[in-house]
Structure formats: structure tokens, C-alpha cells
Amino acid sequence: GENVEQHPSTLSVQEGDSAVIKCTYSDSASNYFPWYKQELGKRPQLIIDIRSNVGEKKDQRIAVTLNKTAKHFSLHITETQPEDSAVYFCAASRGSSNTGKLIFGQGTTLQVKP
């Protein structure tokens, strides 16, 4: 079946460094790719998303890139801060985004050391 692979499972960086999380999806019909941040004991919250007609999207210190040919997309966080420490999940729409259903990666625990 369709799946989303996310790497790495854990990532530790020094404050101020950049962090990159990568995801690969299998469903060639997927056309919507959101990223969620989940702090400990809290709900997932959308931080950025990208659609298949765009190759890159940026919002302040975070950016997402998409390579449709290779079926992978990545989250880039620059100038990391301790408050960026959380679990990050990528997701891909199941089939076209008209269904509203998402397939989630297994998550990356990001630790930013002061």
C-alpha cells in the first residue's frame, strides 16, 4: 500500500545550526504535502505545506522543497532555536488531495541544544 518514509528518526543540532528532515512517498497521485510539529504532550500543528505544482516554499526560518520525479520532499529549518525542539511529521495526500486523507511519516524527534 501507499506509505511515507521519514528520515532521520532523531536529529540533534546545536542552536543556530540548520536541520533537514527528508520524506519519501510512494503514491504518484499524491499532490499535497504538509508538515506538522508536535511538542511533547500537545496536538500536531501545521507549520508549512506544499502542493505538487510548486517546487519550494519558504516561511521565515522554515522551507519545504519537493521533487516530484524522485517522490521526495524535505523540511529545512535554519538558525534553529531551542523552541524548535519537537517531533516533526511529514504527510502526503492519499491519491489526490480531494479525498482529504493523509498518510503520515513516523516522525523525527528534533533536539536543539543551547
Place this chain on the structure above:
Amino acid sequence: NAGVTQTPKFRILKIGQSMTLQCTQDMNHNYMYWYRQDPGMGLKLIYYSVGAGITDKGEVPNGYNVSRSTTEDFPLRLELAAPSQTSVYFCATEERGYTDTQYFGPGTRLTVL
């Protein structure tokens, strides 16, 4: 504007018991979802609804049932609870046609012993 609310926050069930997890939203979103999140794992879709009176199965529907009689409420029913259903359950809504963003409730932590 409360957004998406879930009750209860925590619950411990014995094997074989039943319960209903409540989810209510005041955002007037038609699409609603139930996910479970096992420790160290991503979110798995249990059931979803595209509007009142319409529900459909997700990836892991076995052992659960849902109903959607109103736009606001989307309860998840567990019948004959099993230890494998120990998880954190999240309800989410989606603003279709504009941003497609899914908004999550605070979650219900369920333990089945």
C-alpha cells in the same frame, strides 16, 4: 471560538469494556477525521467523514465505529476494548477548498488494561 475539543483527556478501560470518545468542533468544517498515535509512531487514520451522515473507513478501522449526525460532532466508539487499542486518539477537522489544513484536537490518552 473553541476550535476542536475532545473529551475525555484521559481514560483507563478494562479489556472488554466499551466507551465513546467525543469530538466537537465549532469551525463549521465538513471534513472530520479520527487518528490514533501509538508511541514513537505517526498518525494512523481510523475513520473519516466528509459531512453529516457520511462516514468511511481509514487505514485501521477494526474495533471502532463512528457516526456523524451533525456537522459539529464526530464521536468514536470503541466496542470490546483490547490492549492493542491503547493509544492517543486525535480528532481533526479540515477546511476544504481553501487551505486544506487539518486542525487537531488536544487528544484523548486511552489505556486498556
